[in-house]
Amino acid sequence: MIEDLSVGQQQRVELLKALYRKAELLILDEPTAVLTPQEVEEFFAILRRMREQSKTVVIITHKLSEVLAISDNVTVMRDGRVVGNVKTGETDAAALARMMVGREVLLRVEKPPAKPGATALSVRGLSITGRDGARRLDNVSFEVRGGEIVGVAGVEGNGQTELIEALAGLLPESQVSGSIAFGGRDIRALDARRRREAGIAHVPEDRHRRGLLLDFSLAENTILGVHYRPPAVSGAGSVLLNEPAIRHRAELVIREFDVRPPNPALPARALSGGNQQKLIIGREFELPPLLLLISQPTRGVDIGAIEFIHRKIVALRDSGCAVLLVSAELEEVTALADRVLVLHNGRIAGEVDPAAVTHEQIGLLMTGGHA
Amino acid sequence: MTRLRELLFPLIAVLCAFAVGALVVLFIGDSPIETYRLLLGSAFSWPDGIGYTLFFATPLIFTGLAVAVALRGGLLNIGAEGQLYIAAFATAWVGITLSNLPSALLIPLCCLAGIAAGAAWAAIPGILKARFGSHEVINTIMLNFIAVALVGYLTQYHYRTAGDPIMESAPISAAAHIPRLGQFVPGLPARIPLNAAFLLALLSCWLVYVLLWKTKWGYEIRATGQNPSAAEYGGVSIRKEIVLTMAISGALAGMVGINEVMGYRYRYYDGFSDNYGFTGIAVALLGRNHPVGVIAAALLFAVLQRGGVPVDAFTQLVSKDIVLILQALVILFVAAEAMFRRGRRGQGAGGRI
DSSP: OGGGSOHHHHHHHHHHHHHHTTOSEEEEESTTTTOOHHHHHHHHHHHHHHHHTTOEEEEEOSOHHHHHHHOSEEEEEETTEEEEEEEGGGOOHHHHHHHHHSSOOOOSOOOOOOOOOSEEEEEEEEEEEOTTSOEEEEEEEEEEETTOEEEEEOOTTSSHHHHHHHHHTOSOGGGEEEEEEETTEEOTTOOHHHHHHHTEEEEOSOIIIIIOOTTSBHHHHTTTTTTTSTTSEETGGGOEEOHHHHHHHHHHHHHHTTOSSOOTTSBGGGSOHHHHHHHHHHHHHTSOOSEEEEESTTTTOOHHHHHHHHHHHHHHHHTTOEEEEEOSOHHHHHHHOSEEEEEETTEEEEEEOTTTOOHHHHHHHHTTOOO | OHHHHHHHHHHHHHHHHHHHHHHHHHHHTSOHHHHHHHHHHGGGSTTHHHHHHHHHHHHHHHHHHHHHHHHHTTOOOOOHHHHHHHHHHHHHHHHHHTTTSOHHHHHHHHHHHHHHHHHHHHHHHHHHHHHHOOOHHHHHHHHHHHHHHHHHHHIIIIIBOTTOOSSBBOOOOGGGOOOBGGGTSTTOOTTSOOBHHHHHHHHHHHHHHHHHHHBHHHHHHHHHHHOHHHHHHTTOOHHHHHHHHHHHHHHHHHTHHIIIIIIIISSOBTTOOSSHHHHHHHHHHHTTTOHHHHHHHHHHHHHHHHHHHHHHHHSSSOOTHHHHHHHHHHHHHHHHHHHHHHHHHHHHHHHHO
16 A cells, blocks of 8 residues: 555655656655655656656755756745746855845854763663554664764654654653663653653654644743743742743743744744744743754744754754754754764664765665665 | 634624524514514513523523533533533532531532532543543533433432422422522512522633633643644643543533522422533534633523513514524524634645745
């Protein structure tokens, strides 16, 4: 059945279908999101062959490198308007980014060398079984130290989601085996609330499903997870919500993380994806965390906000926080992380130094080969 | 602005219902103006109109609140009808059994018995959902039948006065009676059954408002209703919230028994509920699941209920069934508007991503 295939394979089936029907015009919306670098290359080769057969391909993507690699003409859109139309040969990444955001953008992450401290998170022999009985994570062991960013690379659906949810305390204990130690103590028995109290912040991969209460105000969203304890509550028994304190926190998050429009009374639904993401990140950073679990931090976020979020993550690391970063964007992982774990089929296929490895080598590990 | 719109939509729904209702009356062959004058006019006469309208509104406020709280928590409680029967019987049972106690003890005990019984009866589908994932709609509906049969059995075989031809319990102790408002309000005769439970209903509205919007518990209930995954992420136990929300909902529905048993009939009267539990769903929907909206919607439905009788008596052709038609139309327009909003919201969200 088609549902038994991986998302990447499903993608290829979808493409095959279009090719088989002798499509003259192919419109692709973020087609490479679930592909490894090698697969992207193969895929681009197919597209180039189609171009030679005088077919038309429209590719919608947020990855500048892909635009430059595959296209002949680029149209840049911002806020639903076309802001520019250029020949690919006559432009470069910086110019495109400028058009997308409307100002100069730093494409490289400025990052001083990490100064790893004591071990914050220690995972030993972690295995996760899904509700359907399938192994999602298989005997995974690793450590994250304070002051370092450990990146997790891998094609989506290779256990990253489950790994983060297990660490955040969102999976039933029966599905998880192995040990998870935080700050030297076993946290397997702690629920999500207790883990957050211990200092574990979590920026979930899906902000609409997990991260936000879309119909709640920004202010109410900035206390999710800490809503039951001071300063969010006050008075006898800590029952009544402390509205001035909540508003104060919201204003702080909005100011520090440049959430726009800066109105704490707006529903979270009214914000753009980038601003929603900044709100969540701001909320979690204000905890303040000793360990940050952050998944797909910049998915569906405009390039200006990406730069901002990356700087914030590095700053958090430099303040001594341990960061476990999962991203489907290989460039993001290698740019931010100090060490990279590659997940394939629920196992760690290898650990690499992002400064010394090529995307092709990581890509090979992502598909189960050896670097 | 959003507040105003919240108010505007239900108002439009009601006006549309009355407009279509007028067409129905015209079609039957009577004057809509005359019919509506009878329907609405009688509800505002003093003291009978207003007294009875408020009395009729009391159980609807309780059940409307019950449904509203559950909906805020993401649960559809169709079982308010069963919960209020069980609760009313429990209230009467305490009033009969502990008849030696003085008022100062008996009144709170009777109230608590009803509240606890309603909460417990509603907690059953809550626990079933939390533990086994079985849907609360199915279970609350089925528990309605069980509740009605159970209290019917108890009344018939255990608590009926020998020789009484009516399906009703023995009277409760006079110490368990709560005062009628006629005792305090000049010009309001004591024969009108409007009683202290109406004040309790208003108090409950305020308490529900504070609970939902001013406390951490309400935050968790609303968070669970809005997005259970996000609530779970925020450290809220979804299972606990489901049971808690159902229990609060059932407790509110259970307070209907206080109005009925302690303030009106002074005994348990089998089959007393005029579909209060089900009308409560319409009240909550029209009232936008907000306590203030619930009061307004309950008053509207009470006015209709009260106005049906004069319509029946004084028009040529229209019967009091026009009330049912109007109620149905209101619900229809409220539902249509909800669909309209959902459609628009979906588009809006899609456009912004």
